[in-house]
Amino acid sequence: MRADRLLALMLTLQGRGKMTAKALAEDLGVSRRTILRDVEALSIAGVPIYSEGGHGGGIALDEQYRTTLTGLHAPEVQTLFIASNSAALRDVGLSEASELLLLKLFAALPAAHRPTVDHIRQRLLIDPAWWWSEATTPPFWDELQRAVYEDRVIAVRYEHYQGEVVERVLEPYSLVSKSSVWYLVAARDGELRTYRVARIHALQVLDRGFIRQGSYDLAKYWTEHLQSFTENFAEYRCTLRVHPERVAFIKWLLPGRWRALDDGDSEGWVAFRLLLDSLPMAKMVVYGLGAQSLVIDPPELSAAVRDDAEALLRHLGDTESRYNPPVTSD
Numbered sequence: 001m002r003a004d005r006l007l008a009l010m011l012t013l014q015g016r017g018k019m020t021a022k023a024l025a026e027d028l029g030v031s032r033r034t035i036l037r038d039v040e041a042l043s044i045a046g047v048p049i050y051s052e053g054g055h056g057g058g059i060a061l062d063e064q065y066r067t068t069l070t071g072l073h074a075p076e077v078q079t080l081f082i083a084s085n086s087a088a089l090r091d092v093g094l095s096e097a098s099e100l101l102l103l104k105l106f107a108a109l110p111a112a113h114r115p116t117v118d119h120i121r122q123r124l125l126i127d128p129a130w131w132w133s134e135a136t137t138p139p140f141w142d143e144l145q146r147a148v149y150e151d152r153v154i155a156v157r158y159e160h161y162q163g164e165v166v167e168r169v170l171e172p173y174s175l176v177s178k179s180s181v182w183y184l185v186a187a188r189d190g191e192l193r194t195y196r197v198a199r200i201h202a203l204q205v206l207d208r209g210f211i212r213q214g215s216y217d218l219a220k221y222w223t224e225h226l227q228s229f230t231e232n233f234a235e236y237r238c239t240l241r242v243h244p245e246r247v248a249f250i251k252w253l254l255p256g257r258w259r260a261l262d263d264g265d266s267e268g269w270v271a272f273r274l275l276l277d278s279l280p281m282a283k284m285v286v287y288g289l290g291a292q293s294l295v296i297d298p299p300e301l302s303a304a305v306r307d308d309a310e311a312l313l314r315h316l317g318d319t320e321s322r323y324n325p326p327v328t329s330d
Contacts, residue, residue: 002038005030009038010047010061018060021051035059077113078120080105087129088177091137092145129180140203144184147205148172151212154186157201165201171210174218185221187213194225236276238301240285243292244268253285271296283308 008028013019021039025032039059042049048062081102089095106117138144147154154172159165170186175197177183182197187210239261242250247270250258254274261271276282279301286293286305295302 006038006042009035010042010049013049013059013061014065018052018058020058024059074113074116077109077116078124081117081121083121083125084127087180091141091177091182092175128177138197138200138203140200141197143205144172144197144200144203145175148175148184151209153206153208153210155204155206156195157203158195159199159201169206170195171212173212173216174221176218176222185218185225192216192221236278236282237273238276238282238298239271239273239296240289241265241269241271241294241296242289244270246289246292249289250274253288269294279304 005028009024012024012027019027021032021035024035028035039049039051048065049059050062051057051059086095086098089098106114109117144154146152152172153169155167155169157165157167168188170184170188172184172186173192174185175182176185176194184195184197184200185192186195187193192213244264244267250272254276257275259273261273264270274282274285276285282301283305286295286301287308295305
């Protein structure tokens with residue numbers, strides 16, 4: 001609705017200050033021409049909105065103008081009060097503040113909207129935590145947050161995915177919680193990178209600050225990082241034919257990492273193309289499927305599984321003979 005868009009336009013300018021028509025159009029999901037028409041409509045209605053051309057120009061509200069949001073609709077109230085897991089807010093010390101904010105908002109609601117709050121909280125819960133997430137935080141967690149908030153340089157000992165531990169000097173930009181796991185966005189040698197906080201073994205806040213890149217935008221960076229992660233992290237690709245009883249297991253175990261190549265052969269076995277992190281992970285998948293899978297490609301995966309199976313049989317045989325010596329009779 002146009003009225004909602006006009007209100008969104010005013011609130012955006014009120015919160016962010018002067019913006020170009022192009023930036024407003026991208027934010028509100030409309031064309032630049034629509035933004036210009038909306039600006040004209042607001043001006044005619046008496047809203048002190050103006051536009052400036054040329055370098056450094058844009059659209060802005062008068063600095064003394066403020067609009068208040070008094071006409072809340074039921075879906076907007078529901079959005080504010082959806083029940084959620086506040087583990088991430090607890091980690092950054094904002095859990096109590098969040099609860100207090102909701103209490104204040106509830107107290108300020110018109111009586112007609114209060115039943116809506118209980119209605120939605122009993123019907124929808126958003127829990128972003130993974131099933132087996134750990135509630136522990138590292139001993140340097142407070143120092144890391146302080147470094148991010150105050151733009152302070154840090155020195156860390158960090159363990160890479162492959163197990164190598166290195167020392168790094170980083171400029172910490174942001175903390176991101178994804179599926180109950182915390183990540184640090186930091187610059188090293190001028191390049192932004194992402195580090196898993198749980199892999200930081202030691203951290204020291206140094207006595208010097210840094211200047212953030214002016215073009216940095218956390219939401220944009222994280223979106224691009226997720227896309228790059230999906231495209232590049234899966235370095236090992238293999239093709240398996242899977243028994244029909246294990247098709248659901250593959251889809252559950254590897255969400256977003258499988259692609260069915262057919263609808264199944266005459267016996268229902270389905271060919272899957274899998275995107276995995278490494279050869280060891282591919283072998284674990286094959287071991288888990290056991291006789292209910294066939295390796296189609298690459299050939300070295302079949303050879304690696306066979307070699308490991310033979311080594312395991314020898315190991316089990318040696319272990320059995322070592323701890324269970326044959327019984328001899330006199």
